[in-house]
Amino acid sequence: MTPDATLARLRDYMVGPARFMNLLSCFELGIVDAIREQPGATAAELGKVVGVKPDAVEQLLHLLVKEGFIAFDGDTGGYSLDGLADVAAPDLNRALAYMNLIKVVSLRQLYYLTDSVRTGTVAGLKELYGFEGTLYGAVAEHRDLRDAWSTLMDKVTERIDPWFFENVDIPAGAQVLDLAGNTGLGAIHTYRHKASPGLTVTTFDLPEKEQEALENFRANGVAEHCSFIGGNVFDSIPAGYDVVLIKHFLDMFDQDDVFRILDGVHKSLNVGGQVHVMVPVYPEDIKDTDNYNVDFFPSFFLGATMGQGGPQKLSTYRRWLEERGFTVTKAITKSPADIPKDVIPIPGVLSATKTA
Numbered sequence: 001m002t003p004d005a006t007l008a009r010l011r012d013y014m015v016g017p018a019r020f021m022n023l024l025s026c027f028e029l030g031i032v033d034a035i036r037e038q039p040g041a042t043a044a045e046l047g048k049v050v051g052v053k054p055d056a057v058e059q060l061l062h063l064l065v066k067e068g069f070i071a072f073d074g075d076t077g078g079y080s081l082d083g084l085a086d087v088a089a090p091d092l093n094r095a096l097a098y099m100n101l102i103k104v105v106s107l108r109q110l111y112y113l114t115d116s117v118r119t120g121t122v123a124g125l126k127e128l129y130g131f132e133g134t135l136y137g138a139v140a141e142h143r144d145l146r147d148a149w150s151t152l153m154d155k156v157t158e159r160i161d162p163w164f165f166e167n168v169d170i171p172a173g174a175q176v177l178d179l180a181g182n183t184g185l186g187a188i189h190t191y192r193h194k195a196s197p198g199l200t201v202t203t204f205d206l207p208e209k210e211q212e213a214l215e216n217f218r219a220n221g222v223a224e225h226c227s228f229i230g231g232n233v234f235d236s237i238p239a240g241y242d243v244v245l246i247k248h249f250l251d252m253f254d255q256d257d258v259f260r261i262l263d264g265v266h267k268s269l270n271v272g273g274q275v276h277v278m279v280p281v282y283p284e285d286i287k288d289t290d291n292y293n294v295d296f297f298p299s300f301f302l303g304a305t306m307g308q309g310g311p312q313k314l315s316t317y318r319r320w321l322e323e324r325g326f327t328v329t330k331a332i333t334k335s336p337a338d339i340p341k342d343v344i345p346i347p348g349v350l351s352a353t354k355t356a
Helices: 003-028 031-037 043-050 054-066 089-107 109-119 123-129 143-166 185-194 207-219 255-268 293-305 314-323
Strands: 070-073 078-081 175-179 200-205 226-230 241-247 269-282 326-333 347-354
Touching: 003 031, 003 054, 003 089, 031 043, 031 054, 031 078, 043 054, 054 070, 089 109, 089 143, 089 293, 109 123, 109 293, 123 293, 143 185, 143 269, 143 347, 175 185, 175 255, 185 200, 185 207, 185 226, 185 241, 200 207, 207 226, 241 255, 255 269, 255 314, 269 293, 269 314, 269 326, 314 326, 314 347
Parallel strands: 175 200, 175 241, 200 226, 241 269
Antiparallel strands: 070 078, 269 347, 326 347
């Protein structure tokens, strides 16, 4: 890369946060919806609808016109949808859920990323909320964080679980443990996708999540097949299971804690039992431009959620499983071609068996 190209790349980073909030504000202010409802409306007309000065509307829309999201008619001064016109509402809502998560959970906290890395804590949570701990503790106390995070996570689970269960084997009548299964959605999906006579699924997570999980089981008609055990994976993991599921969890931790989790899972499984892991993964070639996990997750985990952790390459997870006494039987990555273009995580699935 030439010096000029390097400087140009640095400029792209300089304007990144400004571009992000400019775009998101156009949605939050209702400007995009107003254009959708009144194609050809001028900045003055849009300003009246959304309650802001037309000068500000015009300023914000310059970027969207430049990027092809919105079209501008120089003769009439009117705006209409361009690239946004053909985006289906569910797809746009999914993208906006990601953007809201980035604003509420990431953008503010990442102002303190350097401090977070130095201290190994989420410094932004302490500075902004007076909270000492991780995002997963903070969401229990702060509704804005919870709404932004849980809304998107439920959507992610709904979207990715069918692919996960297509690619894992759960024997008929198995006793399944969903490790760090939050409030039970993963257990519900497990039973629905892999139902068989005698199959039971237990959610294992912090005790304060039990009531909501049990309510979710009842509401979804699986209370006879799904249960909850409260605890902490770093204290002990319930034993005697045929299958353990670890979804959206291992990537939260550095290697030493991942090993502690895998050692606990090894003890939890019966001999011959299976562990199925789903995690976002980095590409084997870190310069792969189709994979945005590298762009997003390092700062997300270090500065906004855990103060540690981050995804690994699929080959690294395979090696770690083998080092902790498992025999890996499957290691696959979902094709980027099968993932909506606005979605950041590219997940991988690894299956492994506990040997004697």
